[in-house]
Amino acid sequence: MTVDFLSPQPVAVARQTLRRLTESGLPPTPDLYAEHYYLIAGELSGRKLEPLAREPTPGVEVTAAVEAILQILTDTTFGLAVELGTFDGHFQILLNEQNAAPNAFSAEQTRSQIMKTLSLLRQRVADSQADLREAQQLLQRMREDLKENPGLTQNDPLTGVLNRRGIDVVLTREFTRSRRRKDQMSIGLINIDRLAGINDEHGRDAGDQALIHVVTAARGLFRSKDIFARIGDEEFVAVFPGGNAAGATFAVDRLRNVLDRIPLRYNGKTIPVKISAGVAEMHPSDTLSDLLQRAERCLHKAKDSGRNLVVNETDLA
Structure with a gap:
């Protein structure tokens, strides 16, 4: 039995989305984050997705970038929960195969598969912990920036229109x-x-x-x-x-x-x-x-x- 762990993970998509926004010099507002997340998810899955269409939202605040980082945190924890659920079901199948193994060779094969699955699980947990630490660091930097620049928005302070x-x-x-x-x-x-x-x-x-x-x-x-x-x-x-x-x-x-x-x-x-x-x-x-x-x-x-x-x-x- 094989399990496909290669479909795009929310954590991987979130990390790549934030990186692409940074490289493009775009602020990670919720709208831009959602649009690029959607497109990158399509790229990683091999599917071509049409860009999302949204009505313009005048006066988007820079503080909304915090929401994008919170979305990364949500994706990370959600993705890990999905992985744990998948691994739990996989373990149940493997344990049943182990108990029903007709001979020592089959039992050894099943034990080997269990060890591989455990290794993948440990790697997923480690990756998720790294993503959470990275998102927390980004949030902290943004809080510090906003504390130093409370008026930092996407509006021109003189005229009130967008900058x-x-x-x-x-x-x-x-x-x-x-x-x-x-x-x-x-x-x-x-x-x-x-x-x-x-x-x-x-x-x-x-x-x-x-x-x-x-x-x-x-x-x-x-x-x-x-x-x-x-x-x-x-x-x-x-x-x-x-x-x-x-x-x-x-x-x-x-x-x-x-x-x-x-x-x-x-x-x-x-x-x-x-x-x-x-x-x-x-x-x-x-x-x-x-x-x-x-x-x-x-x-x-x-x-x-x-x-x-x-x-x-x-x-x-």
Whole structure:
């Protein structure tokens, strides 16, 4: 009798999932952890699984990474419990074979199989203990980091919108969802024109107010399902689920027009706040990097063409 112990173990999948997220520079949030866990489980079992699709979850906290580590702990203990149950059943069969062995040779074969099974069990327990120690160490490091940085989140502390870390999570999930459902999706890269000049002339606080001014206008103009994030000192990204290039261009250009007509009022002064933007639509063969690069090229063209302009990819031809 043989028992298959080679199917993917939750512990092995969990360890590889966390390692892959780390190597990719992605935060181990529950959503990303679940998505990569699912895909890696398929790889280890030899089955090709479609990526999971999820609705975007704005403002995901970095503290949610703790939940991912707790999931590893759960997988470890669950996996060990399953193994022990399997081994228990296997032992019962072997002991019955031992008692019913017709001769010394058969009994020796059964004893040998019992020793192999015991060896596997000891190795499983040792591996599980190592995984638990590793997860506990990760949790401790995360607790220390959060204690030192209690405000460390995936939101920009100045404007309240997602920051680069946060949009990386949400944009990856939204791109995967749109591609799987064959939905449209467009993005706009938006840059405040000459923000450094505002800082130099009116002070850093005025520059901060200019950033808030742009975010306030965007929140008032974009749809509730659209996603807006600050990804640099003066740069934002807008994600338009279900939107094509024409619709996204219209939305971003409307933002540009509103900002053009309504300057920032600061300490009794009127400060013009202008933006340049590049818009690109997701194509069926795109990777996320392809989409972002096209939007970046459009943004550069808008800047090179005099700024205070929105360019989409049809303008690149």
